[in-house]
Amino acid sequence: MPIWRPYTPHYEGAPLPPNIVRAQGSYLYAADGRVFWDGVSAWWVTIHGHSHPYIAEAIAHQARILDQVLFADFTHPKAEAVAEELNRLTGLPWVFFSDDGSTAVEVALKVALQYFRNQGQPRHRILALEGAYHGDTFGAMSVSARTTFTEAFSDYLFEVEWLPFPTDEDALEAALHSISSRQDIAAFIGEPLLQGTAGMRVYSSRHWDAIARTVRATGALVIADEVFTGFGRTGTLFATDQCQEKPDILCLSKGLTGGFLPMGLTLTSEKVFSAFYSAQREKVLYHGHSYTGNAIASAAALANLELWRLDETWQQLRRLTHVQMELAQQWQVQYPHIPVRQIGLVLAIELPDEEGYFSAHRTALKAYAMERGVFLRPLGNVAYSLPALSSQPSELRRVVEIIESYLAKVGLK
Numbered sequence: 001m002p003i004w005r006p007y008t009p010h011y012e013g014a015p016l017p018p019n020i021v022r023a024q025g026s027y028l029y030a031a032d033g034r035v036f037w038d039g040v041s042a043w044w045v046t047i048h049g050h051s052h053p054y055i056a057e058a059i060a061h062q063a064r065i066l067d068q069v070l071f072a073d074f075t076h077p078k079a080e081a082v083a084e085e086l087n088r089l090t091g092l093p094w095v096f097f098s099d100d101g102s103t104a105v106e107v108a109l110k111v112a113l114q115y116f117r118n119q120g121q122p123r124h125r126i127l128a129l130e131g132a133y134h135g136d137t138f139g140a141m142s143v144s145a146r147t148t149f150t151e152a153f154s155d156y157l158f159e160v161e162w163l164p165f166p167t168d169e170d171a172l173e174a175a176l177h178s179i180s181s182r183q184d185i186a187a188f189i190g191e192p193l194l195q196g197t198a199g200m201r202v203y204s205s206r207h208w209d210a211i212a213r214t215v216r217a218t219g220a221l222v223i224a225d226e227v228f229t230g231f232g233r234t235g236t237l238f239a240t241d242q243c244q245e246k247p248d249i250l251c252l253s254k255g256l257t258g259g260f261l262p263m264g265l266t267l268t269s270e271k272v273f274s275a276f277y278s279a280q281r282e283k284v285l286y287h288g289h290s291y292t293g294n295a296i297a298s299a300a301a302l303a304n305l306e307l308w309r310l311d312e313t314w315q316q317l318r319r320l321t322h323v324q325m326e327l328a329q330q331w332q333v334q335y336p337h338i339p340v341r342q343i344g345l346v347l348a349i350e351l352p353d354e355e356g357y358f359s360a361h362r363t364a365l366k367a368y369a370m371e372r373g374v375f376l377r378p379l380g381n382v383a384y385s386l387p388a389l390s391s392q393p394s395e396l397r398r399v400v401e402i403i404e405s406y407l408a409k410v411g412l413k
Ligand SMILES: Cc1ncc(COP(=O)(O)O)c(C=O)c1O
Pocket: 100, 101, 102, 103, 105, 133, 134, 135, 136, 191, 196, 197, 225, 226, 227, 228, 229, 253, 254
C-alpha cells in the first residue's frame, strides 16, 4: 500500500490499518465487515456524528453552485455568513481563513508579531504553556513542548518561554510575577482549560484568567488555541466561554466544519486588526493558501454552526457530559490509585506507567479495544474517550468497561 501515514512507524511486518468504507453517526464500517465505535471522533474533528445528513446536504448543495473562488480578490456568501455567526458567538470581529489547526496557529503567531512591528514597537518573545501542542508546522512546533515529535527539528525552532502547567500553582504564580514588568513579550498562546495532546490535562479557568490578565497587563496579546477545545468539547461552545478573560486572537479548526472538511480560522479583536488597517504595503498580512475560504468547507462550517442553534444539540452535549462526569466519579471511588480526569465530553484515565507517551499500553489497549469493536487511540498511558454527539450513554460506559477489563488482564487493577 503506497501510503505514508501520519505518526505511524513503517517497517517490515507493521500492521496494516482497517480500510474504512463508510462512517455513520459514531460508527466506522470496514471493508472486511468489522465495525468500530469511534471513541476519538476521528482525531477530535467529528462533532454531530459521521456523515451527518444536514452537513452532507449542505456540502452537496454548495458543490453544485460554487466550489472555490480566489479569496484575495473575491468573497462569497457562505464565508461571510460563517464570519458573521462567529462574530456573534465570540465577540471577535475579524476572521482570517486558512486550512487547518496548524495554519490557524501560524497565522495567529504571525499576526501577533506583526501587530507590534506595524506599530513601530517590535516585540519578539512568545510565551506558551509547558506540555503545549499547537500543531506540526514550524511556528506551531516552536510553541509546542519539545518532545520526540519535535526532536529532529529542534535546531530550526524559534525560542519560546514556558509557563509552568497551572496545577503547580506556586510555580505559576512565581512565573507570572517574574514576567509582570516585561516589555518584550508579544503574546501568550495556550489551549484554554484542556491540553489535549499532552494527555488530556485539565486546569481551571481561574488559572487561564490569571495568565491572560498578567500577560495583557504587559501589553502583550492573548492567543487562545481552541482548535481542539472548540465546539462543545469542554461542555460549552468554546472553552473560553467558561473564562472571564477572553482572547485577543482565537484559533479554530477541527470541529469547525463538524468534522467534514479541513478549515482553519484565526479570529482577532478590532484592536489587533487596526494595526493592519493601512494602505502601506509593509503593514499587510502576507499570508494565504490556495484553498483559503473554500466555499464547500465554508458551507460545512455554516451547517455546523446552524446545528449549534438547535436545543437538541445542547441537550445531547449536556446529557453526554453528565454521563462522562458520573463515570469519572465512579472510577475515582472504585480505583482511587488510578487518576481520572473529566471535562465536558472528555473522560481520561491515566494508566500507571512511567513511559508516558511511548507506554506499551498505547498499542496494547488500542488493539484490545478494537477487538471489542471500539476505536480508542490512547495518548501513551492516557486512555480517553471523546465521543461525537451521536453517541449513546451505553457506548460511553462500554469504553470504561473495556479499560477496566484491560487493566484486569494486564494485572493493574
Ligand atoms: C490544540 C491544537 N492546536 C492545533 C492543532 C493542529 O491542528 P491540525 O492537526 O489540524 O493542524 C491541534 C491538533 O491536534 C491541537 O490539538
